Amino acid sequence: MNQTAPAMRMSAAGTPPRLSGFANWADRNFKWLLVAPAVLLILALSIYPLVFSLVVSFINYDFQVPGHAFVGLQNFERVVFDPVARWSLLLTAILSGVSVGIEFVLGLAVALAMVKSFPGRGVVMSILIVPLFISPVIVGQAWTLLLQRPFGPTNYILGALLGQDVTIGWLTESPWLYISLIIADVWQWTPFMFVILLAGLTSIPSNLYEAAELDGVGAWQTFWAITVPHLAPMMLLALTFRLLDAIRMFDTIFIMTGGGPGTSTYTASYYLYTVGFTQFHLSQATAGSWLFLIFTALVVTLLVRRLLKVEAS
Amino acid sequence: MAASRPVRRVRRGAAPIARFLLLGFFLVFVLWPLYWMFNTSVKPSDDYLATPPVWFPAQPTLIHYQAALFTYRGFEGLVNSLIISLSATVLSALLGTTMAYSLARYDTGGKHLSFWVLSQRFLPPIGIVLPVFLIYRQIGFYDTHIGLIIAYTVFTLPVSVWMMFAYFRGMPRSMEEAALVDGCTRWESFWRVAVPLAAPGIVAAAVFAFIACWTEFFFALLLTSRTAFTLPTVFRAFIGFQGAQYGEAAALAIVSLVPSIALGVLAQRHLVRGLTLGAVRG
Numbered sequence: 148m149n150q151t152a153p154a155m156r157m158s159a160a161g162t163p164p165r166l167s168g169f170a171n172w173a174d175r176n177f178k179w180l181l182v183a184p185a186v187l188l189i190l191a192l193s194i195y196p197l198v199f200s201l202v203v204s205f206i207n208y209d210f211q212v213p214g215h216a217f218v219g220l221q222n223f224e225r226v227v228f229d230p231v232a233r234w235s236l237l238l239t240a241i242l243s244g245v246s247v248g249i250e251f252v253l254g255l256a257v258a259l260a261m262v263k264s265f266p267g268r269g270v271v272m273s274i275l276i277v278p279l280f281i282s283p284v285i286v287g288q289a290w291t292l293l294l295q296r297p298f299g300p301t302n303y304i305l306g307a308l309l310g311q312d313v314t315i316g317w318l319t320e321s322p323w324l325y326i327s328l329i330i331a332d333v334w335q336w337t338p339f340m341f342v343i344l345l346a347g348l349t350s351i352p353s354n355l356y357e358a359a360e361l362d363g364v365g366a367w368q369t370f371w372a373i374t375v376p377h378l379a380p381m382m383l384l385a386l387t388f389r390l391l392d393a394i395r396m397f398d399t400i401f402i403m404t405g406g407g408p409g410t411s412t413y414t415a416s417y418y419l420y421t422v423g424f425t426q427f428h429l430s431q432a433t434a435g436s437w438l439f440l441i442f443t444a445l446v447v448t449l450l451v452r453r454l455l456k457v458e459a460s
Numbered sequence: 461m462a463a464s465r466p467v468r469r470v471r472r473g474a475a476p477i478a479r480f481l482l483l484g485f486f487l488v489f490v491l492w493p494l495y496w497m498f499n500t501s502v503k504p505s506d507d508y509l510a511t512p513p514v515w516f517p518a519q520p521t522l523i524h525y526q527a528a529l530f531t532y533r534g535f536e537g538l539v540n541s542l543i544i545s546l547s548a549t550v551l552s553a554l555l556g557t558t559m560a561y562s563l564a565r566y567d568t569g570g571k572h573l574s575f576w577v578l579s580q581r582f583l584p585p586i587g588i589v590l591p592v593f594l595i596y597r598q599i600g601f602y603d604t605h606i607g608l609i610i611a612y613t614v615f616t617l618p619v620s621v622w623m624m625f626a627y628f629r630g631m632p633r634s635m636e637e638a639a640l641v642d643g644c645t646r647w648e649s650f651w652r653v654a655v656p657l658a659a660p661g662i663v664a665a666a667v668f669a670f671i672a673c674w675t676e677f678f679f680a681l682l683l684t685s686r687t688a689f690t691l692p693t694v695f696r697a698f699i700g701f702q703g704a705q706y707g708e709a710a711a712l713a714i715v716s717l718v719p720s721i722a723l724g725v726l727a728q729r730h731l732v733r734g735l736t737l738g739a740v741r742g
């Protein structure tokens with residue numbers, strides 16, 4: 148019993164005698180018993196459904212067409228050749244890319260502004276993180292109340308500021324409805340970037356900045372030479388986590404535009420939702436969700452690989 | 461923790477005026493929708509379309525709260541949300557803690573098992589919810605509390621496991637080893653020694669699991685209808701505002717955001733760990 152690794156030390160620690168057969172067995176397999184419930188639950192409600200949906204995507208599973216005949220790749224073809232599907236994937240990429248980009252820049256700016264102490268900083272901090280604890284449905288609702296005509300005050304305020312009548316249909320006219328969706332996303336998730344980047348900023352050793360100041364290095368140069376390289380792993384982490392959530396965008400669209408007008412605000416999730424749950428083409432929707440899953444997996448491997456590399460170095 | 465702890469003596473570029481302008485602008489941006497929603501929730505219906513808009517209702521009213529809770533079944537949604545979120549939170553904390561302990565102390569399954577759990581966090585829900593919907597219809601879990609509780613437990617497990625994994629990793633193991641040497645079983649050294657020591661971490665993980673369940677919409681929308689519906693799904697009634705229920709929508713929103721914001725602000729020193737699944741100690 149001379150193992151050096153701490154994990155080994157714990158598993159090898161002396162088993163007390165006076166244990167019944169079962170208790171003895173349980174003690175020996177303790178580490179597996181501990182993970183079993185969680186693993187079984189994930190297998191039952193995540194892995195099994197995934198396998199099941201793979202089966203469904205190769206057969207006919209449609210509430211409008213009877214029978215479950217094998218149809219090969221037909222369900223996949225329907226999705227791939229559906230212009231709405233392609234548009235929704237493109238829109239998902241554009242909306243999440245633009246939102247996450249704005250959130251990153253704004254979050255970094257606010258984090259830089261918050262890093263130094265000032266009176267009332269604690270209160271400001273508590274207010275700034277509030278959007279993180281609100282359901283996206285309510286965020287969509289809140290912005291609907293602000294933007295929807297004729298109730299919302301936004302056009303009135305803009306009119307007063309610009310000195311002329313403003314009659315923008317924020318939730319009905321392109322491009323304003325995209326801007327509205329992005330604003331709602333930015334409102335909710337800029338604090339996410341800000342919190343993580345602030346944690347990163349506060350962990351940069353302050354003597355680096357003192358040295359830079361002694362050497363007379365300018366603020367801008369200090370930012371690029373010290374802040375950015377030290378913050379890089381944190382930036383990548385924040386961007387990765389945020390992007391992987393952003394491509395699921397559904398709730399705010401459901402509340403604010405309902406995908407409309409027409410199909411103009413369909414994101415990938417929204418498209419698959421309508422195919423599966425309002426048109427009841429379930430097998431087409433599962434085929435589409437597998438394609439989306441593969442697309443997500445590619446993004447994940449790409450980003451997480453980079454992330455692990457940066458963390459390792 | 462560092463997120464709420466300011467760094468002193470550090471001289472950073474931005475001029476003070478620009479800093480405070482930016483913070484001021486951002487504070488207004490964050491608070492404005494919340495204020496307008498609160499304002500709408502207590503505003504008499506006659507003031508809805510006034511020009512200029514009514515910024516401070518002269519005669520605030522609570523009738524919208526009453527209508528949202530009882531006419532639009534918001535109260536039932538609230539009760540369902542509480543039952544489902546609390547049950548899923550307890551299950552998730554329990555299973556997450558046991559699994560995380562095994563991963564952290566016994567290195568169970570090596571890197572693969574822990575990363576497999578993490579990968580569940582990044583699965584798009586739409587890929588899971590369609591087949592789960594079909595399975596739930598078959599086994600009678602559709603539109604039941606237990607069905608959504610199980611779904612939420614699985615959906616919050618990756619966060620619970622990873623937050624607790626990081627917590628146990630940061631905890632010295634000497635106490636548990638001492639307990640083993642003194643003749644405790646492994647279970648006793650886990651349950652009687654490690655769990656009480658990790659209590660603050662478990663509470664923090666549970667708070668984030670609760671907030672995630674409380675604010676969740678997608679699973680609830682697709683896996684429930686008239687019985688086990690949660691608070692966020694009640695907002696479907698207000699889409700399009702055919703009857704212009706602005707006040708009711710706002711009132712329900714205010715009711716629903718109070719618990720999660722209160723919990724979130726109370727647990728804010730764990731926020732960085734919560735958002736990054738324990739990857740950043742903050």
